[in-house]
Amino acid sequence: MAEKGKNRRDFINTCFRFAAGASLVGVTGVLAHKTVSGNTLWQIDTTKCTQCGRCATSCVMTPSAVKCIHVYDMCGYCDLCGGYLRPNVKNITTGAENQLCPTGAIKRKYVEDPFFEYEIIEDLCIGCGKCVKGCGAFGNGSLQLQISHDLCVNCNQCAIARDCPSDAFSRVPADEPYKFSGFKKEQKD
């Protein structure tokens, strides 16, 4: 009786094994034509971002993998930089009390009268977006928040993506990993 029971059990086992195998093949088959061969990376759509500040806090990395990136091509090299200086500063100096950036991550460099270059020191930037907001409101919008791909660990589900109130995160193909924008949205002051 034991032998018979064992044989039957073996048979049932084999049936189930084939069923399980078939379902695995099935899932793979269904998904096979829905795959992307290359990797995809998370990136911020700068036209959607509202500089809410969560990029600085929600990333799984500290400091955040999101950085302010300066698109020099768009910069007006203004003396009165909306991204560098606090609104309504008395005198335009590099004093810490005048700077918008909480970490002093923007370096202001004299180029020629009356132009200044602004450089983001990536190690200091925490991706808070304050300067981005300022530049967007008063300047050309040449400062933009982007995920810096050398710092991002490309989480399966980006922790900022689900916290972003503007739905600005999406996966982009790895060969076009940055999403700068030249459009300027009208911002309410």
Place this chain on the structure above:
Amino acid sequence: MSEILKYLTQTGNIKKLVTMLSMFILLLTSGFPLFAQQQRFPKPEFESGYTQPVTSMPEARADFYAWFDVLILVIALSLITWLILKKRSRRGVLAMSVFSILYFGFFREGCICSVGSLQNVTLALFQPEYSIPISALAFFVIPLVYTLFFGRTFCAGVCPLGAIQDVLLLRPVTMKTWLQKVLGLIPYIYLGLSVLYAATATDFIICRYDPFVGIYRFDATFFMFTIGAIFLLLSAFVARPYCRFFCPYGVLLNWMSRFSKHHLTITPNKCIQCRLCEDSCPLGAINKPVPVKVMEDRPSATKRFIRLSLIIPLLMILGGWTLSNFHENLAKVNTKVRLANELMLFKPDVMLPSVEIEAFKTAGTPVQELYSEAAVIVEQFYLGAWILGGFLGLVFGLTLSSLSVFKYREDYTPDKAECVSCARCLKYCPVER
């Protein structure tokens, strides 16, 4: 006309014109044509020979590495399967565990792992616009295939989550069977929820609450770090707490392993019922022999079968009904649903708008559009909650029935479903090869 021609032929002006034209063409072709039109402050033309710095755009890890990871996974799985089934070497398993902790854990920073990939697969199955990276699909399928043939050798020492718990096990305590069974239901709930949330494109909860990934990255929120630390501390005394009582992928591996063809056996030859290995498994995954007299006779088995076939559907309906009552609460995790709820309750004159509401207003999407989208999602959750409840009812019923059924068994064998092929029990068997 001649004025213009004269103006143009002046050498200086031609130069200017040419530069302007070439600038224009350059602008058109450089991919930044829009910048020029939109700027408040045009970019200056520098006279001091200033060269503009390059906008920094750091490269990501090359695609090639994703394939490399898959290759490493296959090699590691093959190697550990060979070590377990052919060499029967616990030391080999340990070495592989250390390797996985170092490579998949610390070096690859725990992402992507097979456990989380189950959400990518679900998302790809349910959301037409999502395409799954092949590497994620590979990480999902390959361990399941191996497990179908060789048992859970993936868990033994390739999964970085399992490996880190395994190497920390110092003094395993034995757990009461009932407690083990009850806690063992959690993974099914976790699996169900993570599938529900992935299918509705709400969230990847497995990734969000992965206790070890923060440790592998040396970076986590305080909350997650504490949970990770608790799990690691627990691992010293309770074998693989995450694996046994949480891991949702473990459920799938468990199902596959039940039907595995060449599962590890404790004895290399024939079991002599010496009982030496009886208590050797830290997971309590060794089945004891069941003598014929404990087995129930035909009539009582038939009766039990009839009873079960009534109880299980009842449990499924009950589960589905109960959970479907909570579908709105389940749906609240979804950002769209949450925002819609918030907007409905929002009173502009007495309340300050939240960040979400403000961002929504800035984007300028019509409220009605959001409401209808949210309604569709809530509808999906209603259906999902029924299915999830039914599934949990089924699991509950089957667990109950498995407690009362005894399969005839002569030898000490690893429980194919629970055993993670860690090879600890092997050295207790006195039988020679």
